[in-house]
Amino acid sequence: MSIHRSSIAAPPDGPAAHVDLIKESHERCTALGLTRIERPDYEPLMRSDLNDARERNRKLHTHAAPVMELLLEQIAGTQSMIVLTDAHGTILHSVGDEEFVTRAGKVALSPGVNWAEHSKGTNAIGTALFAERPTLVHAEEHFMHANQFLTCSAAPIFDPRGNMLGVLDVSGDHRAYHQHTMGLVRMSARMIENHWLNDHCANRLRLHFHSRPEFIGTLLEGIVVVGADGKLQGANRSALDQLGLSGVALRNQTLTSLFGTTVAALVDHFRSPLALPMKLMLADGRQFLANARMDWATLAFMPPGPQSAESAPLVLTPQPPQAQPQPPGATQVFAQPGVAAPPQAPSGPLPTGLAYLQTGDVQIEAVVQKARRIINRDIPLLILGETGTGKELLAHAVHQESNRSKQPFVAVNCASIPESLIEAELFGYEEGAFTGARRKGATGRIVQANGGTLFLDEIGDMPLPLQARLLRVLQERCVTPLGSGKSIAVDIAVIGATHRNLREMIQRGEFREDLYYRLNGLVLRLPPLRERSDLSLVAQRILANECPQGAPRISAEVMALFQRCDWPGNIRQLANVLRTAAVMAAGEPQITQAHLSDDFLEDVRRLAQQQQAAALAAAAQAQAQPAMAQPVAVAMPAGPAAAPFAAPGGAVPPVAAYAGAGYPGGYPAGTVLGGQPATPMAGTPAAALPGQPPSARTLHEQEITMIQAALDAAGGNISEASKRLGISRNTIYRKLRWNRPESDVS
Ligand SMILES: Nc1ncnc2c1ncn2[C@@H]1O[C@H](COP(=O)(O)OP(=O)(O)OP(=O)(O)O)[C@@H](O)[C@H]1O
Numbered sequence: 226m227s228i229h230r231s232s233i234a235a236p237p238d239g240p241a242a243h244v245d246l247i248k249e250s251h252e253r254c255t256a257l258g259l260t261r262i263e264r265p266d267y268e269p270l271m272r273s274d275l276n277d278a279r280e281r282n283r284k285l286h287t288h289a290a291p292v293m294e295l296l297l298e299q300i301a302g303t304q305s306m307i308v309l310t311d312a313h314g315t316i317l318h319s320v321g322d323e324e325f326v327t328r329a330g331k332v333a334l335s336p337g338v339n340w341a342e343h344s345k346g347t348n349a350i351g352t353a354l355f356a357e358r359p360t361l362v363h364a365e366e367h368f369m370h371a372n373q374f375l376t377c378s379a380a381p382i383f384d385p386r387g388n389m390l391g392v393l394d395v396s397g398d399h400r401a402y403h404q405h406t407m408g409l410v411r412m413s414a415r416m417i418e419n420h421w422l423n424d425h426c427a428n429r430l431r432l433h434f435h436s437r438p439e440f441i442g443t444l445l446e447g448i449v450v451v452g453a454d455g456k457l458q459g460a461n462r463s464a465l466d467q468l469g470l471s472g473v474a475l476r477n478q479t480l481t482s483l484f485g486t487t488v489a490a491l492v493d494h495f496r497s498p499l500a501l502p503m504k505l506m507l508a509d510g511r512q513f514l515a516n517a518r519m520d521w522a523t524l525a526f527m528p529p530g531p532q533s534a535e536s537a538p539l540v541l542t543p544q545p546p547q548a549q550p551q552p553p554g555a556t557q558v559f560a561q562p563g564v565a566a567p568p569q570a571p572s573g574p575l576p577t578g579l580a581y582l583q584t585g586d587v588q589i590e591a592v593v594q595k596a597r598r599i600i601n602r603d604i605p606l607l608i609l610g611e612t613g614t615g616k617e618l619l620a621h622a623v624h625q626e627s628n629r630s631k632q633p634f635v636a637v638n639c640a641s642i643p644e645s646l647i648e649a650e651l652f653g654y655e656e657g658a659f660t661g662a663r664r665k666g667a668t669g670r671i672v673q674a675n676g677g678t679l680f681l682d683e684i685g686d687m688p689l690p691l692q693a694r695l696l697r698v699l700q701e702r703c704v705t706p707l708g709s710g711k712s713i714a715v716d717i718a719v720i721g722a723t724h725r726n727l728r729e730m731i732q733r734g735e736f737r738e739d740l741y742y743r744l745n746g747l748v749l750r751l752p753p754l755r756e757r758s759d760l761s762l763v764a765q766r767i768l769a770n771e772c773p774q775g776a777p778r779i780s781a782e783v784m785a786l787f788q789r790c791d792w793p794g795n796i797r798q799l800a801n802v803l804r805t806a807a808v809m810a811a812g813e814p815q816i817t818q819a820h821l822s823d824d825f826l827e828d829v830r831r832l833a834q835q836q837q838a839a840a841l842a843a844a845a846q847a848q849a850q851p852a853m854a855q856p857v858a859v860a861m862p863a864g865p866a867a868a869p870f871a872a873p874g875g876a877v878p879p880v881a882a883y884a885g886a887g888y889p890g891g892y893p894a895g896t897v898l899g900g901q902p903a904t905p906m907a908g909t910p911a912a913a914l915p916g917q918p919p920s921a922r923t924l925h926e927q928e929i930t931m932i933q934a935a936l937d938a939a940g941g942n943i944s945e946a947s948k949r950l951g952i953s954r955n956t957i958y959r960k961l962r963w964n965r966p967e968s969d970v971s
Pocket of ligand 1: 581582610611612613614615616617618619682724763766767796797798800
C-alpha cells in the first residue's frame with residue numbers, strides 16, 4: 226500500500242513546504258547526474274575507516290546511544306531501524322528489527338555507507354543534511370527506485386553553536402509508516418543535543434528557561450550558555466524557537482541586551498540552594514522563568530554575593546584575552562564596580578597549568594617536577610593531601626598540560642555522593658535500572674570522561690564493592706552501565722586523590738590493595754599550607770587572580786597573622802579570606818586587619834588560645850610529673866575578659882604573661898589580635914578533658930569541635946559554617962559523618 230504524498234501526516238514544515246523540499250531535492254539529484262534506476266553506490270567504508278569515523282564521532286555516539294536505545298523501544302516490532310550518521314551522512318551505527326535490518330542491508334542502509342544526497346539521491350538523511358532541518362522522505366519520494374520501499378524520518382543534530390554533528394534517522398518499511406515517527410525522531414534529536422550541551426558546557430553558566438515554569442527541566446525548556454563576559458555563547462533549539470532568534474543572532478546578544486540582567490545578578494540570585502526561578506524579560510515584554518546551572522567547581526571560584534542589600538551589585542570584570550590567563554580550573558573573576566584600580570597592579574600575566582602552582586616552596590617544586598615527568602605517559606596519578614591543599618587544581622593542571630587537554634576533565638567527589646548513588650553516577654544506568662532512576666537512563670561520569678581525564682576525589686571514600694567495579698574498568702577499559710548488558714569502551718586517564726591513609730585502610734580491609742596499586746603509578750603528596758614556605762606568594766597569586774585590574778598589597782601585620790595561622794582549610798581557606806578582604810579593601814592600596822572578616826579573626830584568636838592552653842597544660846604537666854601526683858586539668862575562664870587559667874593545686878601565671886614571654890607556636894610578645902589582647906575562651910578545643918593533656922586530643926577531635934562551634938555560630942547553616950571555616954560543605958559532612966579519629970595522610 227502506498228500513501229499519497231499529500232496524506233503524509235505532520236511533515237515538519239507543512240504539506241506545501243514538504244512538496245517543495247522533495248521537488249528541489251529531485252532537481253538537485255538530476256543536476257548531479259544521478260538517475261532513478263541507477264544501481265546505488267554500495268561501496269561501504271573499509272572497516273578501519275569506519276572505525277576512524279566512529280572514533281572521530283565517539284562523543285556523538287556516547288550521547289546518542291542511550292537515546293537510540295529508548296527510541297528502539299518505541300519502534301520495536303514496526304519493521305524499522307534507527308540510524309546515526311556523522312555530519313557527512315556516513316552511517317556510524319544502526320539498531321533495529323533484525324529482519325528489517327537485513328532487508329535494509331540490501332540497499333546498503335548499514336554502517337560505513339554514505340547516504341548524502343550526492344550518493345543516494347533524495348532520502349531523509351541526505352536531504353535533512355542539505356536542508357538542515359527535520360525531513361520525512363516517504364516511499365516514491367526517494368529519488369532512486371531501489372529505495373522506494375522505505376519510509377524515513379530524519380532530524381539533524383546540532384551543537385550549541387549550530388554546527389552540524391550528524392543525523393538521527395528512523396527508516397522502515399513504507400507500509401508500516403506511522404505518523405508519530407517523525408515527532409519521535411525530532412524529540413530524540415533534541416535530547417541528544419541537550420545531552421551534548423549540558424556535557425560540553427558543564428563548566429559554564431547555563432540558563433534553563435521557559436515561559437511556563439513546569440516546562441523547565443523538560444525537553445521543551447530552552448537552554449542558553451552564558452560566557453563569563455555575559456555574552457550568549459550558544460543555545461539549544463528550543464531556546465532559539467522560544468526567543469525567535471537564529472543561532473547567529475543569539476550569539477550577538479548578551480545577557481543584558483537580551484534579558485536585561487547580568488551574570489553577577491544571576492550568580493547572586495542562585496547562590497542560595499533554595500532560590501526560586503528567576504524572572505527574565507525580553508525587550509518586547511515577553512517573560513520567562515529561568516533556573517541557572519553550572520558546575521560546582523565553577524561556583525567555587527565565585528566570590529560571595531553582595532555583603533548587604535545596599536551594597537552595589539557585583540559585576541563581572543571582563544578579562545582582556547591573554548592578559549590574565551586563569552589558573553587551571555578557574556573560570557570567573559568578580560570585582561566591585563566603580564572601584565579605582567588599586568595601586569599595585571599585577572606585574573604580568575599569571576602563569577597557567579603547572580607553572581601556576583610554582584610559587585617557590587621546595588616541596589611543591591618537587592611535586593610539580595615529578596608531575597611533569599608522567600604527563601602523557603599513561604601512568605596513574607594519586608594525589609594525597611589534606612582538604613583544600615589544591616589536589617583538584619593539581620589534577621586539572623596535569624590534564625591541561627597533557628594531550629588530553631581538549632577533552633573533558635570530569636571530577637567526581639566520592640565523599641559527596643550518597644553511597645547508594647555512586648555506582649549510578651560513575652557507571653551510568655539504563656532506563657528502569659533501579660527504583661527512582663530517571664526514565665531515560667543516564668550516562669555515567671566515566672563515559673563522560675572518555676578521551677579525557679577522570680578525577681576521583683576522595684577515592685578512599687569509595688565503598689568496597691564499587692572499588693572492585695572500578696578496578697575492572699581500569700583493567701578492561703570498558704564500562705557496563707547499570708541494567709545494561711552492553712559495555713562501552715573508554716579511554717581515560719585516571720587521577721585519584723584522598724586525604725586518607727590508603728595503606729592503613731588496606732590493612733584494615735577498607736581499601737582494595739589491587740586497586741591501590743592500579744591507582745598509584747605515581748603518588749604525590751601536597752603539603753598542608755602551614756608546612757609551606759611560600760604562603761606570601763600564594764596569597765599574592767590568589768589576589769592577582771581575584772583582582773585582575775590590580776591587586777591590593779597585603780600589609781605586614783596581616784601577613785604576620787597569616788604566617789601564624791595553621792590554616793585547617795588550607796589554600797581554600799586562605800582564598801576565601803583573601804576574597805573577602807579584597808572586596809572590603811576595594812579602592813585601598815593595601816589589605817589591613819580591618820579588612821579581615823571577624824570570623825577569621827575569631828578563628829585566629831581561638832587558635833592562639835588553643836596553642837597557649839596546650840603549652841600551659843604541657844608546662845603544668847611537666848611541673849606535676851616529678852611528684853606523679855595528679856593528672857592535669859586546665860580550667861578555662863568563661864570569656865575573653867575572665868581570669869587567668871587555673872590549674873589544680875596552684876595558680877598558673879596569667880596568659881598575658883605567657884603571651885608576653887612568646888610561646889613556641891603562639892604569639893610573640895605583645896601581639897594584639899583584632900584589637901584585643903589574646904585571651905582564652907571557654908569551650909575551645911584546647912579545654913582539655915580532665916585527666917588528659919590537651920595534646921592528647923587528636924587533630925580530628927579539635928576539628929570536630931571547631932566545626933560544631935562554627936555550626937552553632939552559623940545557626941546550623943552548613944554553607945555558612947563552611948564559609949566561616951574555609952572548608953567545603955562536603956568536608957563538613959564527611960567529618961561529621963565519620964566522627965571518629967581519622968588517620969593523617971602519610
Ligand atoms: N597553589 C594555589 N594557588 C592558588 N590557589 C590555589 C592553589 N591551590 C589551591 N588553590 C585554591 O584553593 C581551593 C581549593 O583547591 P582544591 O579544590 O584543588 O583543593 P582539594 O585539595 O582538591 O580540596 P578537597 O580535598 O576539599 O576537595 C581552590 O579554590 C583552588 O583554586
